[in-house]
Amino acid sequence: MPFGYFGNNEENYSQNNQQSKGLLGAGWRPLSRQFNLEYFWHLVWNDNNELTQKTADVISDLANALGRNEYTWWANILNLFSDNVKYEVDVFWNYLTPEPSMPDYRFKDVLTTETPINQAVSRDSIPIDYVLNRLQETTVKKILEILGRPDIITQYFMERYYYYPVSQFSSWERLETPGTIYxxxxxxxxxxxxxxxEKGRRWYSLMAKDLAPLINKATYNLAVILSGYKSRVGQVNSLFPIRSFPGDIQSFTDKVQQEIIDQSQLAVLIHGEPGTGKTAWTQAVAKEILMPLGFVIFILDHDAVENFIPPSYLERICLIINEADNLAQDRGSTAAQGNTRTEHILSLLDGTLYQSVIEEGGIQQQQKFVVLLTCNTTERLDPAMLRKGRIDLMYEFNHKFV
Incomplete structure (x- = not known):
């Protein structure tokens, strides 16, 4: 089946003709199908009857074009170039020659995005889907930057194949087309x-046997903040290096770093009075330890925690959840009634929610997951939070850092 075919392209011939001219004017060129000896022998051995029949049909058409008694010999020769004969010859030639290459839809790794992504962001909405879609769009575009110029650019339009000279290629956004690009x-x-x-919107699909290495390169040093109107995709930032913290915290940080390297899933809880540097520490760990190891950092506020599901195409994910004592509160208390934040955080720490996403066909098969939580006091936390197997490391910050 020809790829990129538009079913509505023949509704208006004059309009389509103008579109074809516009396609050529935009730099596209007709793609000639080349004879391939290996493919021809494949037809001879596997489709001999059909090959014989089609060959006889096209010879018959040529004989009819040349054998008209009511016209002179030179008129019959001109008839060889008529639309009807040309169409029959083209059909036969297309049968003899292999179609231009097209995507292998059996590839297991597929990453898609719609672009541009537009959505209003305000204090009254926590657009988690919007920001995660922005992250996916950013990832796809960074992968395309890494790939650079492709070897071939083609499309199928109005029953013809076209190609775009890669030497003239500058960017995907500037590549004009009325159809599907490959x-x-x-x-x-x-x-x-x-x-x-319509309206300049496009849908990008990347397909490969193994997209993971490209995704890891594209997401290096990426950070995502999900915090109401401040939600955005950016880079990891830290104002205070780890060496600026007290010695005992630096020693604890060394232990955390080793566990991050050794474990596929790790949860760390630090607690202490306000001003002891808890938030600054999580940012320093993200910048100096997690980012060099290829982790994508997600900083979640209260509302984002309740609805967040880790993207399955990322290999290494770190969640930073500040003020956990206001989120995972004791479910026996009055303050915790009527919300599901505690259950959601517990499922993240257990790995049940996270692993269920991976099992549904994520690109990354061996993912690592780190959760950094801060709180002022552990007294308000749900007891289930502190059970063995959920929080792996815990430390109290006592020094006034700010």
Whole structure:
């Protein structure tokens, strides 16, 4: 089946004709199908009857074009170039030649995004889906930057194949097309498919046998803050290096670093009075330890925690949850009634919610998950939070840092 075919392209011939001219004017060129001896022998051995029949049909068409008694010989020769004969010859040639390469939809790794992503952000809404979609869009675009120019860029439009000279390629946003674009990078064995929609919207799909290495490169040093109107995708930032903390905290940090390296899932809880540097410490650990190891950092506020599910295409994820004593409160207390934040945090710490996402077909098969929690006091925390197997390391900050 031809790829990128539009079912509505023949509704208006004159309009389509203008679109085709516009396609050529935008730099696209008709793609000629080349004879392939190996493919021809494949037809001879596996489809001999059909090959014989089609060959006889096209010879018959040529004979009819040349054998008209009511016209002179030179008129019959001109008839060889008529639309009807040309169409029959093209059909036969397309049968003899392999179609241009197209994506292998059996590839297990697929990463998609719609672009541009637009959504109003205000104090009254916590657009988690919006920010996570922005992260996915950012990841896809960074992967395309890493890939650079593809080996081929093609599309199928109005029953013809077109290609775009890669030497003229500058960016995907500036590549005009009325249909579906396909591109391939042989070095990485990656296919890109771009579907165009109205109002300049596009749908990007990356397909490969193994996208994980490219995703890891594209998400290096990325941080996501989910905090109401401040929600955004950016980079890891820390104002205070780990060496600026007291010696006992530096020793605890060394232990945390070793556990991060050794464990596939780790939860760390630090507690202490306000001003002891708890939030600054989590940022320093994210900047100096987690970011170099390839972790994507998610900083979640109260409302985001309740609705957050870790993206399954990321290999290494760190959640920073501040003021956990206001989130995972004792479910026996009056203050904790009527919300599910405690249950959601417990499921994150257990790994049940996280692992269920991975099992549904995530790109990353061996993921690492770190949770850094801060609180002023452990007294208000739900007792289930502190059970063995949920919090792996805990430390009290006593020194006034700020």
């Amino acid at each position: 591109a391939y990078w042989s070095k990485y064995q990656v296919w890109l498919q771009i579907e165009s929609y």
